[in-house]
Amino acid sequence: MRTNHVRTAVVTGLREYARTPVLLALLVxxxxxxxxxxxxxxxxxxxxxxxxxxxxxxxxxxxxxTILGVxxxxxxxxxxxxxxVVQSATAADGRLVVAGFPPASILLARGTILxxxxxxxxxxxxxxxxNVFTPVSALGLAMAGLLTALIYGAVGVVVGTQVDQLAxxxxxxxxxxxDIVLYQNPLATETTVVATLLxxxxxxxxxxxxxxxxxxxWAAVATAVTYLVALTAVAVGLYSRST
Numbered sequence: 001m002r003t004n005h006v007r008t009a010v011v012t013g014l015r016e017y018a019r020t021p022v023l024l025a026l027l028v029x030x031x032x033x034x035x036x037x038x039x040x041x042x043x044x045x046x047x048x049x050x051x052x053x054x055x056x057x058x059x060x061x062x063x064x065x066t067i068l069g070v071x072x073x074x075x076x077x078x079x080x081x082x083x084x085v086v087q088s089a090t091a092a093d094g095r096l097v098v099a100g101f102p103p104a105s106i107l108l109a110r111g112t113i114l115x116x117x118x119x120x121x122x123x124x125x126x127x128x129x130x131n132v133f134t135p136v137s138a139l140g141l142a143m144a145g146l147l148t149a150l151i152y153g154a155v156g157v158v159v160g161t162q163v164d165q166l167a168x169x170x171x172x173x174x175x176x177x178x179d180i181v182l183y184q185n186p187l188a189t190e191t192t193v194v195a196t197l198l199x200x201x202x203x204x205x206x207x208x209x210x211x212x213x214x215x216x217x218w219a220a221v222a223t224a225v226t227y228l229v230a231l232t233a234v235a236v237g238l239y240s241r242s243t
Contacts, residue, residue: 010109026080027117031073031125038062038069039132049186051213052205052220059212063133064186067211070125070145071184071204075176077121078114078149082156083168085110086239107236118149133211140210147224148203152176154231155199161238180204202227 042062049064050056122145126138135141155175159168183195184204195201202224209217 010112023081023084026077027120028124030077031121032128034073035066035069035125035128035132039066039129042066047187049208049212050189052209052217053214057212060133063212066129066132067135067141067207068180068186070122070129070141071148071200071207072176072180073125074118074122074145074149075152075180075200076173078118078152079156079159079172079176080169081114081117081149082153082235083160083165083172084156085114085153086157086160087165087168107239110239114153115150118146118153121149122146135211136213137210137215140216141207143216143221144203144207144210144224147206147221147228148200151199151203151224151228151231154228154235157235157239158231161235161241176200199227199231 039062042065044060044062046058047061047064048056048058122142125145126142129135129141130138152172156168156172159171163171179198179200183192183198184200186204186208191201202220205217205220206224209215209220
């Protein structure tokens with residue numbers, strides 16, 4: 001694997017993103033709008049929330065919805081970026097392999113682009129979130145957002161290898177809503193078995209603990225990283241086969 005191959009593939013991918021206004025809007029406008037809407041429009045009504053390792057506590061509704069917004073927008077943007085990566089780059093990457101680029105270099109380049117997009121989304125989300133409330137651990141909340149974006153980025157790659165772009169967009173818009181808002185909602189009084197199996201379970205625990213709980217739940221971090229590694233392995237296998 002050569003560094004210049006990776007750099008060339010990354011630069012090419014970033015140029016492609018720059019020519020796609022929808023992707024730029026996803027990375028910049030969507031995080032600021034959604035997190036800001038959840039944080040500023042919600043009332044400060046006290047609500048009970050179960051926190052990892054900290055029992056049940058009462059916090060303003062706006063704080064809870066801001067945390068929810070950070071994780072939700074990370075999932076949505078990460079998934080859609082993963083989808084666009086695989087949908088737009090499959091044919092081009094196949095030609096790069098024929099031209100002599102090592103497959104590992106191309107995979108690393110695509111992973112780098114996805115990570116950069118995830119970091120940008122989380123950075124903008126956190127910039128808005130910390131103006132709404134003061135989390136117990138801003139770094140922990142940012143970690144939850146980044147892990148969510150990367151996990152759903154891998155989901156987006158998997159979905160993109162199985163369906164076309166239009167169907168993939170619908171899947172990656174509704175899946176985070178069902179996962180994060182319905183099954184992982186911190187206002188819920190119980191957690192179903194289905195919720196524990198979904199991509200957002202561990203990262204939402206990290207976010208709630210870091211936002212209004214006792215700090216970062218490191219057991220949940222380990223679970224999220226394991227989930228990410230497993231999904232990434234599946235995504236790499238399917239992407240490699242498609243190119």
